[in-house]
Amino acid sequence: MLIREVGERGLIAMIHRMQPTPAPGFVGIGDDAAVVPGDPAGWLISQDMLVEEIHFRWDWSTPEQVGAKAAAVNLSDIAAMGGIPAAVLTSLALPANLRVEVVEDLIRGLTRTLDRYGAYIIGGDTVGSPDRLVLDVTILGRPGASGPIRRMGARPGDHLLVSGRLGASYAGYQLLSHGGHWPGNNITERSVLVAHLTPTPRVELGQAVAPFVHAMTDISDGLEAEVEELTRFGGIGAEIQIDRLPIDQATREVARIYGVSVEEFALYGGEDYELLMAVPGSRLPNVLEAANHVGVPVTDIGRVTDEPGIRWQLGGEEVEWDGRRAFDHFNR
């Protein structure tokens, strides 16, 4: 059996099975971040690796953009737990013939983005690499006053809300795959390239809505996969209104140019780094106010249901949706 046949979720399940249950106070494998106990509130910790040619290419991104994206994907995990970023460790595998200025720019992108959210580098490792650059960031954050917000906890009747826009990152990826280049030729191109190359982690939003949500996760692998994650336990499912998905005009234009359904970008594209929340009806006004307070749009896209699986609705009618595979780095 090969890695490509098992996929990311299969691998994580295997590693999970090979591990004993964490000690009391710990939250282990299976959420956006692990939880490490301590007073006053312990720590959230998460780790994300970027590999040259898989996650970034030097002809697509500047070194500063690569560093900024590495920071953003890690910050997004802390955001998804409603946490407050604090510190990171950074491991770099570097080819011996790489120019030092590339690393300097990459670290600058990383530290500038971290600094924006109050975090900084406290350690890491630098090692050689035969050819490609690999960058692995571990982030530590504090839980907010509501404690760590988990992926599990959604209840039937909860509203499902997403922040920002979906599919723009994948539209940017499509553009780059077809020969597009940063900074793009017009506002449409720039808009989707920014989404792909330097996504914005929803750190303030995560903290602001934390007191009002039952469950939350970030949207890194496409909306469908994340709705599945949010409804994985407790015999629940979801009903999603496809025509309510927040897809912006730039993303629609790119999808049209390449003749792809824009819903595919939103549902399976991945790397959006928006937040998906399950919110009880009574708390909906609080979430909308909190989102308004931090200036991030949120959209109500459906409900949590009391039966497993996802049902798709379009124009008020239930539709069949031939779910493509979720975004998987081993099958990209």
Next chain:
Amino acid sequence: MLIREVGERGLIAMIHRMQPTPAPGFVGIGDDAAVVPGDPAGWLISQDMLVEEIHFRWDWSTPEQVGAKAAAVNLSDIAAMGGIPAAVLTSLALPANLRVEVVEDLIRGLTRTLDRYGAYIIGGDTVGSPDRLVLDVTILGRPGASGPIRRMGARPGDHLLVSGRLGASYAGYQLLSHGGHWPGNNITERSVLVAHLTPTPRVELGQAVAPFVHAMTDISDGLEAEVEELTRFGGIGAEIQIDRLPIDQATREVARIYGVSVEEFALYGGEDYELLMAVPGSRLPNVLEAANHVGVPVTDIGRVTDEPGIRWQLGGEEVEWDGRRAFDHFNR
């Protein structure tokens, strides 16, 4: 300027310069592990990356040995702080055509070694890689009752002690480089191959001696480089008795076969993962007793002096020693 010209220490210094000073309670870049504040005693955290073809080769190591070594090098950082291992995060970059059994064996080596010291995996990341496997482990540990034991703090007159044996790992590396294979043809080969492929982190020793040492670090980059680290601040230096270095018979035999000075193995070989301690004379009996208690030999190899630099002695006479470059993955 290229990475190979700057080297690992130059790179770390650059990253350090680009960072703001950590907040109170944190210890940032520059020790075996960073310190994250919290009650009762906060957390130690460290990160080490292993790259295929740089740190390991599939024709030299079994997957289980690679996992065990990844655990050991991280556990060694916690040992060097006198800490108690607790949990790890593991990022894996995996080629799509790798067999899943390889990853399973690697994780087994990792978890078995961690389990021996009471630690387990709580998170991480799995991503694709174009061809080579990269493994990055972040370890969390608790400081011991004496708090985090730093690299700085050695005082003139302190005895310098090292645990175990030096140079054996590099002897194993030499053997492998010359066509040797695990498990080796005899006890000599097996002894140095074990040292290189599955080093033993000195976790119990680190905790046992912590109350009695002024400073401590693990010996990952060769003894000379680590003595420099231990005497970097405060205008101090060291006097090392070359003929007291603990070098075992197997290492001497391998050095003789390849016509290399065995002292070079010990001073510049790297990857020993033994502990180097600065111990005040009054505490020497305590350290010897503590080491005896946990069954690890320690050897008194010299003294901390009140002038910068390392002086080498051989048979009671000061000798010139043409320091080769410290072990550096970018120039290996």
